[in-house]
Amino acid sequence: MEDILDWYQEKVKGFLIYLEKEKAYLLIVLDNVDMISFVARGEIWNFFLERTTRTAEFRNFVKQKKRGPEIFGVILSPNEIAYHIPITVLMLNNGYILFDPEKILEKEKSKFNVHIKEYKEGKIIDFAKVKKGEVVDV
Numbered sequence: 001m002e003d004i005l006d007w008y009q010e011k012v013k014g015f016l017i018y019l020e021k022e023k024a025y026l027l028i029v030l031d032n033v034d035m036i037s038f039v040a041r042g043e044i045w046n047f048f049l050e051r052t053t054r055t056a057e058f059r060n061f062v063k064q065k066k067r068g069p070e071i072f073g074v075i076l077s078p079n080e081i082a083y084h085i086p087i088t089v090l091m092l093n094n095g096y097i098l099f100d101p102e103k104i105l106e107k108e109k110s111k112f113n114v115h116i117k118e119y120k121e122g123k124i125i126d127f128a129k130v131k132k133g134e135v136v137d138v
Contacts, residue, residue: 001098003051004028013078014105018095023070027091029104034077045073078104090123 005012014029033041049071052058062068074087081088081104092109100106117123 001026003048005099007048012099013102014097015099016091016095016097016105018091023072025072025074025087025091025095027088027095027105028073028075029078029081030075031077033075034079041075044075049073078102081105081108084108 001015004015008030011031012029013031014027016027016029018025018027028045036044052071053068058068074091076085076088088108089112092105093112097105097109
């Protein structure tokens with residue numbers, strides 16, 4: 001994250017991490033990425049992930065676990081957070097906000113009236129607390 005902050009500086013609007021078993025999903029909110037394809041965003045993520053592999057912490061993790069960590073990055077703009085893409089709903093409901101100076105992630109997280117629960121081998125969205133006639137964005 002420090003590397004991304006150093007690179008993009010004030011364009012970084014937030015970080016959120018969601019941990020699931022042995023996997024980590026990092027939501028990165030960057031200004032002005034609306035017009036960049038998801039493929040290009042994946043290349044941006046891979047660039048920073050590659051830089052991480054050169055660190056001592058990464059090498060120590062690999063020595064201990066005999067494999068690299070499973071870290072996935074999702075890069076979205078502040079506007080795209082409001083689209084409630086399913087992966088972002090999951091991350092916002094169950095993740096931890098690490099950096100949010102403008103409270104973008106916090107505001108979106110507070111909009112949800114749903115809970116995501118474990119069910120068999122996966123997860124389901126529980127609408128039990130939704131009142132009859134209430135409109136919920138998913």
